[in-house]
Amino acid sequence: MQADRIRAAFSSALLLCGAIIAVAPARAADPTHYSLGYDQPHTTGYGIGADMFAARLSELSHGTMEIDQFPGAQLGQEPQMLQKIRTGDIDFIFSSSANAATISPESGVLSIHYLFRSEDHLVRALADPRLVAALREMFSETVTNAHFLAPLTLGLRDLYGKKEIHTVEDVKNLKIRVQATPTEDAMFPAYGAQTVHMPFGSVYTSLQTGVVDMAENGINVYDTNKHYEVAPIMSLTGHEANANLLWISGKLWDSLTAEQKRWVEAAADEVATKEPAQAVALEAKSRAKLQKLGVRFVSDVDKTGFIKLAEPLQDKIAASLGPHAVKVLEICRAVQ
Numbered sequence: 001m002q003a004d005r006i007r008a009a010f011s012s013a014l015l016l017c018g019a020i021i022a023v024a025p026a027r028a029a030d031p032t033h034y035s036l037g038y039d040q041p042h043t044t045g046y047g048i049g050a051d052m053f054a055a056r057l058s059e060l061s062h063g064t065m066e067i068d069q070f071p072g073a074q075l076g077q078e079p080q081m082l083q084k085i086r087t088g089d090i091d092f093i094f095s096s097s098a099n100a101a102t103i104s105p106e107s108g109v110l111s112i113h114y115l116f117r118s119e120d121h122l123v124r125a126l127a128d129p130r131l132v133a134a135l136r137e138m139f140s141e142t143v144t145n146a147h148f149l150a151p152l153t154l155g156l157r158d159l160y161g162k163k164e165i166h167t168v169e170d171v172k173n174l175k176i177r178v179q180a181t182p183t184e185d186a187m188f189p190a191y192g193a194q195t196v197h198m199p200f201g202s203v204y205t206s207l208q209t210g211v212v213d214m215a216e217n218g219i220n221v222y223d224t225n226k227h228y229e230v231a232p233i234m235s236l237t238g239h240e241a242n243a244n245l246l247w248i249s250g251k252l253w254d255s256l257t258a259e260q261k262r263w264v265e266a267a268a269d270e271v272a273t274k275e276p277a278q279a280v281a282l283e284a285k286s287r288a289k290l291q292k293l294g295v296r297f298v299s300d301v302d303k304t305g306f307i308k309l310a311e312p313l314q315d316k317i318a319a320s321l322g323p324h325a326v327k328v329l330e331i332c333r334a335v336q
Contacts, residue, residue, distance in 0.1 A: 031066040034091035034252070037075035037084075039200065041224050045154040045279030046094050046244070047071060049271045053092075053246065056267035065263065067092070077199055086145040088251030094152070097243040098179035104142040109318050109325035110243035111183040113310040114303075115332050119156055119283070122241050123276040125335040126151045132272055134331055135245075138324035145250040149268035152275045154218045154242035155283040158234050160227065161207065161214035164298045165235035168192075168305030177203055177215040183317055187239075190309045207231045218242045220279075223286035228295045235298040239306060246271060 036054070038046040047069075054067035075081055075090055078099040084090045086103070097110035109115075116122040125131055132150060139148035159165050159176070172192035178184040180197040188195045196212050206212045208230040215231065216239070222228060246268055256264065287297060318329040 031064050033066050033068050035070060035075070036067050036092040036094075037070045037081050037090050038094040039073040039076075039078050039081070040071065040154070040221060042069065042071040043224050044220055045152065045218075045242075045275065045282055048278050048282065049094065049152045049244075049246065049275040052275055053267050053271050056270045057263060060263040060266055061260070065260065073201065077201065079199075082146075082247075085247050085249045088145075088249045091249050091252050093247050095245050095247065096179065097151075097245055098181045098184070100139075100245055101181045101183070103146070104139055105182070106138055106142055106322045106325040106328075107245075108181045108183040109321055109328045111179065111181050111187075111240055112314050112317055112329065113187045113239045114307050115314065115329065116156065116241045118238070119280045121335065122153060122156065123280060125332050126153055126243075126276045127273045128331065128335050131328065131331050131335070132269075134324070134327050138328065142324070147248045147250055147253040149246040149248055149265065150272040152244045152246060152271050153279050154221055154244060155279055156238040157216045157218055157240045157242055158222075158236050158238060159214050159216045160222055160231045160234040161212075162231060162233060163213070164233055164296070165214075165237060165301060166298065167302045168309065171214075174213040175211075177206060177212045182320075186313055186317055187310060190313060191306060203227065204230060216240070219283045219290070220286040223290055228290055228293070232294070233296045233298065234290075235301050237301050237303065237306065239303075239310075 036050055038050065040046045042050070050067070050069050050071070054069065057065050057067060076084060078095045079102060081090055081093045082095055082099060082103055085093050097107045100107040101111070116125060135151060136148055159171070163170070165171060168191050173194065175194045175196050176188055177198055178188055178195045185195050198206060203215050204225065204227055207215060207227065215227065219234065221242070222234060248264065253261070291297065314329065318325040
C-alpha cells in the first residue's frame with residue numbers, strides 16, 4: 001500500500017509538471033498589440049489597407065502580432081503622426097506621400113500631376129515591385145527613425161467646389177486648397193490658380209465660408225468627410241494620385257526579430273498588391289451613392305490643357321527633388 005501511494009503521488013507530480021509545461025508555450029505566444037494610426041475614417045481605402053495588413057500579419061505571426069486601429073485622426077493629423085512615429089509613440093501609420101514630403105522632400109515626386117495616366121495605371125504602378133523597391137531605397141536613405149513598408153492609394157484626386165471645371169481656363173484665379181508641397185505649389189499656379197495650404201480638418205469650413213473656392217481629393221474621401229454638403233460639384237480632372245504610404249516606427253522595426261520583420265514585410269506587400277484595386281472600386285461605389293444624392297460630377301473635363309502645362313514641369317520638378325525622385329518618375333512612366 002505504501003508503494004502504491006508513492007507511485008500515485010509520483011504520477012500526480014508528473015501530471016502537474018506536464019500541465020505547467022503545456023501552459024508555458026501558450027503564455028509565451030500571448031499576442032503583442034501594436035497601434036496603427038490614420039487620419040481618415042475606417043470606411044475609406046485606409047480602412048481597407050488597415051484590415052488587410054492586420055489580418056495578414058496576425059495570420060503570418062500565428063496570432064502573436066495584433067494590430068489595434070486608430071482611424072479618424074484619433075492619434076493626430078498626418079503631420080503630427082509622422083513625428084510621433086519617429087519618436088516611437090505610434091507603431092504604424094498611413095500617410096500621404098505629400099505629407100511625407102515634410103520629412104523626405106523627394107516624396108513629392110508622387111504628387112506630380114498626370115504622373116498616373118488612369119486609375120488602372122495607378123493600380124498597376126503601385127503593385128509594381130520596381131516602384132516598391134525604389135520607394136524603399138529612397139526612404140531608407142532620406143528618413144531616419146521611421147521605416148517605409150509599402151504604398152497604397154485612396155484613388156485619383158479631382159477638383160470640387162460650387163463651380164464646374166471643363167477646361168484649364170476654368171481654374172484661373174481660383175483659390176484652391178492643396179497639400180503643402182513644393183510640387184503642388186508649382187503645378188497649380190501653372191494652371192493660373194492660387195494655392196492655399198491648411199490642415200485637412202479645416203477644409204469643410206473653408207469651403208463653406210468661401211476662404212477657398214475649391215479643394216481636391218478622391219471621391220471616397222470627399223464622400224466620407226461630407227465635403228459634398230458645401231461643395232456639391234466634383235469635376236473629374238484626375239490630375240493627381242492619392243499616393244499613400246505605410247510606415248513602421250524605426251524603434252519598433254529595430255526591436256523585431258528577423259522572422260518578425262519578414263512577417264511585417266509580407267503583410268505590407270499584400271497591401272501594395274491588393275489594396276489599390278479595392279480602393280478604386282470604393283471610388284466608384286461612392287460616386288454612385290453621391291449621384292443619387294444629387295451631387296453633380298463633371299465627367300467631360302478636357303484634360304489636354306492641364307496635361308500640356310503639367311508635362312514640361314514633370315522632369316524639372318523630379319530633378320529638383322533629387323535622384324530618387326527621378327528614378328521613381330521613370331519607373332511610373334515605364335509601367336504599362
